[in-house]
Amino acid sequence: MNTSKCLAAFLCMLLLFSCKQEKQIIEKEKQENKQVNEFALVIHGGAGYQTRASISPELDSLVRKKMEEALQVGHGILKNGGKSLDAVEQTIKVLEDSPLFNAGKGAVFTNEETNELDASIMDGSNLDAGAVAGVTKVRNPISAARMVMENSPHVMLSGEGANQFAQEKGLRIVDPKYFATEKNLERVKKIKERELQKVAFLTKKHPDEKFGTVGCVALDKSGNIAAGTSTGGMTNKKWNRIGDAPIIGAGTYANNKTCGVSSTGHGEYFIRAAVAHDISAKMEYKSVSLDQAAKEVVQKKLVDMKGEGGIIAIDSLGNIQMEFNTKGMYRASIDDEGKVYTGIYKDE
Template sequence: MPQPILIVHGGAGTIPEERHPAAMEGCRRAAQAGWSALSAGGSALDAVEAAVRALEDDPTFNAGRGSIMTRVGTVEMDALIMDGTTLRAGAVAAVRRVRNPITLARAVMERTPHVLLVGPSAEALAELLGLPTADDAELVAPRDRERWEALWRNGPPDLREVLAQALAEPMDTVGAVALDAAGHVAAAVSTGGMSNKWPGRVGDSALIGCGAYADDRVGAVVATGWGETLMRVVISKTACDFMALGLTVQTAVEAAIRLLEERVDGRGGLIGVDRMGRIGIAHNTPHMAWAWTNGETLRVGIRAATSR
């Protein structure tokens, strides 16, 4: 059997240099959290949930406790988890007051007959299961509150201005993929969405094949970036399809990023693992924070060798 491995990312975009150490350290800790689950006999699914929970708990990233604000000053989060063994998946979208959306997404997969729950209905499931809650004040990163207040200082901002600002900032959605000792893969992704997004906006992170995809026959891929463009090329499934055609995982994620750029002028990044435990990292943004470990080696970076 191939050696177990786990890789995480902390988002792609233009990450200010002063935030590089925190982004890399957060990814390192998340990789260690995921590996702890694997080394204790857990599944790939356990590992990616543990890794993403660690990233959600770190206000460095746009997920969980570091989420950004909608146009009306609230927090709405999306998350998805997928099991490559059965192709089961669970997702939540536009949820509020949930401390760890990735755990709620797993509950959707394992405790309901559904794949995707949104808004108050997803929050009701969290309440029923007694999952930890948090209000907006606990979930918003201070830097984003400052940005939001500056953008609204002179009245409602133009949506084009909002988009330009969002694309100029880190798109620090978080995610993880893993291969376990049984040869199974899994993927997980979580986000606070796009800065100053319209309430009710759902990005790629909650959608199977867009934010993430996992299939034991091929591998697993997780995306980050400008969600509206990632969705239009179904980027995570596209990368998996490239692997199914015989491309290596590294070549597959690179090809998917090229397609994103050429077809829809998109920006983002991908991490992937194939069924043999080989990994791939690609992005067309200046930076993407990542870490991977196989238990013997742990590597962390802020750029991939193939980034442009």
């Protein structure tokens, strides 16, 4: 065989090998980009010190049942072709109306022994967002946040102005006493007593401090992602403190290109780390998966800052993520086939 024939044969083999490699790469990309769920929904009820030793079997059961109830509300909306925004709002309202979580009816007390509530919501299809902070009379702050997004030129309203806006828009207004629960009042009184005794209260030794939120992320059949978060804030908070829950990019973020995220934990760290947006940004600019982005932010970036908490998220393919660095996190999800998962402790 002459030199030209050998070269032609070699080039042919090289071309075949190249085509095979390209085919394998394309097939791998298809597998990686496969739609996992046509629609899906995930929720959290706060991250913190949940352990089997600290939670009674009765409370464990109650929390799981309430989370399943909330999931079914959102799933029903999505299954029937409803919007992710509607699913997020209605799901969170179920959690806000329960005294089991630190949001709405179960909101913790401030140092002044009042309840100040925050919430936010975001539409991943157009990056619209709305939030309220420090509301005291709105039964469902998540609905007020959506009202701000859709019926005002603003993103965030706070305090009495937010209360007034919600009332003018016809949302349900309640006496501030509606949010008061005896358990939460006892919790803040204990913390204040420790303060007087000069005992640190923002430590793992004092789970009564309880910080947390409720949140929901949904993907609908149209491919639109929405995320929302609602909270009573941090027990014993002072000076009208506002955490990450109503802050877009920290407590809540949604973008159809990447994912939707709702955060829970020690809000000061989530604000400084722009946690919700950072997960989305890593996906968009580094082309990493939701799983990798969430782990980088929650298990490394936050931990390096000594920040505690977690996130829930869904990406555009319907992948569900629940990542936290605390002892536990109330969390639950439901896929497009109606399969339900609930978890509280780290080993679930």
